[in-house]
Amino acid sequence: MDSRNIQYFMAVFEHLHFTKAAEKLGISQPTLSQQIRILEAELGTPLFDRIGKKVVATEAGNLLRLYGVKMLQAEQDAKDAIKELLSGERGTIRLAVLPSDLDFQLVPLFVQFKMKYPDIQLQVFSTIHVQEEVLNHKVDIGIGIQGPPDKRLIQVPLRSEPYYLYANSASELASRKEITLQELEQHSLVMYPKGFLGRDLVDKVCIIEGIELATVMETSSAISLLQLVSAGVGATIQPKELLKQHPERTDIVAIPFTGPTPVRHLELIYCTDRFISSSHRLLTDGLIDFFDGTNSTNKKRPALY
Structure with a gap:
């Protein structure tokens, strides 16, 4: 054909x-x-x-x-392999990441990567459907929430990250050193809509503990949620490292949970049948180093290849 x-x-x-x-x-x-x-x-x-x-x-x-x-991807892989043989550190990498990680964490890494490897074109796509994008060969590599083992994928654990409560620094919650999920039943919350990954992780813990959290507003963007927190509309529940790259912000405080806590487990994934170029290896190494740097429990780098 x-x-x-x-x-x-x-x-x-x-x-x-x-x-x-x-x-x-x-x-x-x-x-x-x-x-x-x-x-x-x-x-x-x-x-x-x-x-x-x-x-x-x-x-x-x-x-x-x-x-x-698979046929078209195999043809492209063959072309990529030969092109890499002839050109060295070149090529294009398509990466899928969760929206909040793209907006708040990974851009500095991408800047460094581009400065170090100017001839590699990096295309980054924001999506909550990371695994589907990888399996459909719409991207080469993905970083998303850890899923069950899948023989079609190479799955590399990256980091386990608890969720914190993010509150306005002028609110009554700001002085708290820690808080429980159950206490939040009495406070105004702004959250992702049901069905979004971050919301589902929180709801899963709440269901187990018999807790029902009410929201005063919902939006699909982490940026808009933090804007609502900053405006005093309500508090939100987000990953611990969300504002790590923005230490200058003083309008929002992050409060850890005590007791049952939502935790997200991140992983790097790509298809088992994909050709992995040297440019892909450079990026995956950079991503693993980035997440290892904020996860003291990752003592040993997993074998990728």
Whole structure:
């Protein structure tokens, strides 16, 4: 099968619309339709059912999509390996990270990485669906919440980080040296909406302890949550290291929990079948060193390769 026709097929599968797929590919709709027909003839089965203006993938189409992703990635890996052999410390790395880590922790590391390796292009994507982005080959490496063991992934533990209460420095909570989750039932909170990773980690502990926390406002952005805390709207529960890179802030205080505490376990992941270039190794080493530097329990670097 021609990899170009696989790319055409993947575009149609993504959009389920021949005209939109053709526009994305920069070719005419009749040309795209012809190439899909050629691919269907080669495989001996339809890949899409065309019901009026509606396009639906057939069972064969769904199967080809699964293997098509791997075929295109294998081709790209081969090109990357040869390109690296010829060029040395070059290439492009796609990294997925959680939004709060991108906004509050990792940018200084990325600046240092770029200064040290100016010929490596780093593309960083903010997402709460880190594992899905890695498995779908939309990114090369991901840093997210630790998941169950998966044979499709290399999973490297990075850091375990407790959650703290972040409160306005002028509030009645600011003088507290520690606090319990149960006490927060009597205080105003601003939190992520239910279904977000950070909120789910907190809710899981609360459910076990029979605690029900009420929110006065919810938003999907850690930056906006801290703005609400700064404005005195309420307190929020976030990872301990959230403001480590911003010690100059005096409007917000971080208060540790005593008793049951939400904890997030971070891991670095990439697909087991991916080609890992030297540029990828440089970044993964930098990321592990960064997280090891704030986690005294990580005495030994895990074997990556």
